[in-house]
Amino acid sequence: MTADSLSDFRARVAASTEALRQLFPATPLQRNAYLSEKIGATVYLKREDLSPVRSYKLRGAFTFMRKHIASAGKGAHFCAASAGNHAQGFAMACQHFGAKGRIFMPVTTPKQKIDKTKMFGGDAVEIVLTGDFFDECYAAAKAYAASGAAEMAPPFDDADVIEGQATIGLEIEGQMGGKLPDVLIAPVGGGGLAAGLTRFFEGREGMRLRFAEPLGAAGLHASLKAGRLTKLPRIDGFADGAAVAEIGTLNFEILKRHSPQSVTLCPEGRLCQTMLEMLNVEGVVLEPAGALSIDSLRDLREELRGKTVVAVVSGGNFDFERLPDVRERALRFEGKKKYFILRLPQRPGALRDFLDLLGPDDDIARFEYLKKTSREYGSILLGVETGDAQNFRVLMERFAAKGVKVEDITDDQLISDLIV
Known part of the structure; x- marks a missing residue:
């Protein structure tokens, strides 16, 4: 990548960040005294769980939609497939732009998630329940887009989505007064956030990027280890916000420069421990994927000692009906x-x-x-x-x-x- 193209990317991220201010201010970057003392480092949390839709996914969906409308004009029609955070971010972006959106969700999607998506989208979105699993509703969304009825808004494997997620990096840079942390930790599902941060901070000396994946859905780690994009034969869907069998093709092209050792694998049972710990000690509600970066601190303790660390908290859309299962998994892991x-x-x-x-x-x-x-x-x-x-x-x-x-x-x- 040339210096000019990197400069252009950062300029586009700056423009996208400014556009996002129409919807919400920069999410907080908060020093966490409890984690700092526990790890022996200065730990800051980038609180994406405090965005309007309680996850960072709004950034990518908004940026994708804004840029498409700018080129195609108003009256655009979009579609998406999601049973979680992407659906809610997509719905809020549709409402903001006055664009029509159709969201394909599995029939098995909990009513709470459907209701929240309707709340964010209002009359701008139509929800179609189809199939028992995500792959089926994703295929339905792609078929709908292929018919020419709508533009597909992908959850992670897209240049505009990557640009939108990279706005987190620009905010961190500004909130730290231009001084970068020694280590920045981000969770990985499809790879859009990780790719955005990798591009934004490329060439910046003195900061290491570390990634956190659920042990049962470690697609990035498997791909880096194999030296090529690899699809997992099966995944544990517990950390649903990051349970992706294969990261995005474009995302891997950006992320393949990292080593497998840069990825921490977080057991699902231990994620449950972290969720309960943050809820009981700090009063912070996290979804499983949102706990990944914090959970990885356990394995990185020696590397992080005495350092300044930023951990991206990617989401807090947790259905409390799952709390008994979280407690069960935590006890069994312990x-x-x-x-x-x-x-x-x-x-x-x-x-x-x-x-x-x-x-x-x-x-x-x-x-x-x-x-x-x-x-x-x-x-x-x-x-x-x-x-x-x-x-x-x-x-x-x-x-x-x-x-x-x-x-x-x-x-x-x-x-x-x-x-x-």
């Missing part, structure tokens, strides 16, 4: 909750004897016992929570001493998904 299948003799007093094996901090979270006639043993599905993960070692020793046949199914994904 080793404080396990599920067992065990066999219990079918004799009077056997259940009482079994309960005596539990320790004082062991709490039964689930218990299902099926007594069968003409059999010596019955089966139990047992869920146990405890205050210390080491208590399970003691419990297993007690089971063994009493001859209790037990199988730990906590990490058996198939069985766990069926019963938990």
